Amino acid sequence: MITREQWHGIAFVILLLAGIIVIRFKLAANIEGPIDQIIAANEKNKNNALFGTQVETLLSESELRARDTDKDGLNDYEESYIYKTSIYLPDTDSDGAGDKEEVSAGQDPRCAKGEDCKLVNLEVLQQEKSLSIMDALSPEAQVAGVDLSSIPPEQFELILKGQASAEQIRGFLILNGLEESVVDSMDEEAVNLLYRSVLDKINKGK
Numbered sequence: 001m002i003t004r005e006q007w008h009g010i011a012f013v014i015l016l017l018a019g020i021i022v023i024r025f026k027l028a029a030n031i032e033g034p035i036d037q038i039i040a041a042n043e044k045n046k047n048n049a050l051f052g053t054q055v056e057t058l059l060s061e062s063e064l065r066a067r068d069t070d071k072d073g074l075n076d077y078e079e080s081y082i083y084k085t086s087i088y089l090p091d092t093d094s095d096g097a098g099d100k101e102e103v104s105a106g107q108d109p110r111c112a113k114g115e116d117c118k119l120v121n122l123e124v125l126q127q128e129k130s131l132s133i134m135d136a137l138s139p140e141a142q143v144a145g146v147d148l149s150s151i152p153p154e155q156f157e158l159i160l161k162g163q164a165s166a167e168q169i170r171g172f173l174i175l176n177g178l179e180e181s182v183v184d185s186m187d188e189e190a191v192n193l194l195y196r197s198v199l200d201k202i203n204k205g206k
């Protein structure tokens with residue numbers, strides 16, 4: 001019979017893997033995604049000025065590179081396919097610094113100054129997945145694919161106590177099926193932020 005501590009562990013695995021996937025997509029948004037998928041998304045979201053990947057017609061790369069609709073110094077191709085900023089708003093995140101200025105400074109033009117865009121909103125994620133902390137702890141929870149037996153007991157104890165290192169968390173994620181390339185794409189700060197967020201959720205659910 002699975003103990004309550006083991007259910008806590010299962011909940012930890014579910015939330016951590018879900019959170020890492022969200023962060024993965026945030027970090028990879030600038031470099032991934034086939035162009036045909038991006039164009040399809042543009043056609044469905046032409047009025048979405050926040051992310052600004054709107055392209056009203058199928059234009060060639062050269063035509064997009066020659067255009068700068070919002071006159072912010074980034075051409076429409078760069079905004080649509082590289083930085084994912086608005087081709088209509090010169091300051092996509094409305095923080096007072098233009099998209100070009102933030103790109104040149106090595107900052108995220110979609111993340112307003114003063115905001116920590118690495119933090120994952122786990123409450124929203126749980127609602128989308130219809131999975132609450134107590135759901136995860138219940139015997140009826142669907143935990144397919146979560147294999148706690150693959151983790152050494154002493155390491156798992158460290159994880160639940162909040163004493164695991166970033167490298168131990170990385171290994172834990174890989175053991176539970178997350179692609180190594182995805183895990184490697186996260187810096188230590190992002191791993192630790194996610195780790196602490198999930199631990200807080202687990203502790204509040206006890």
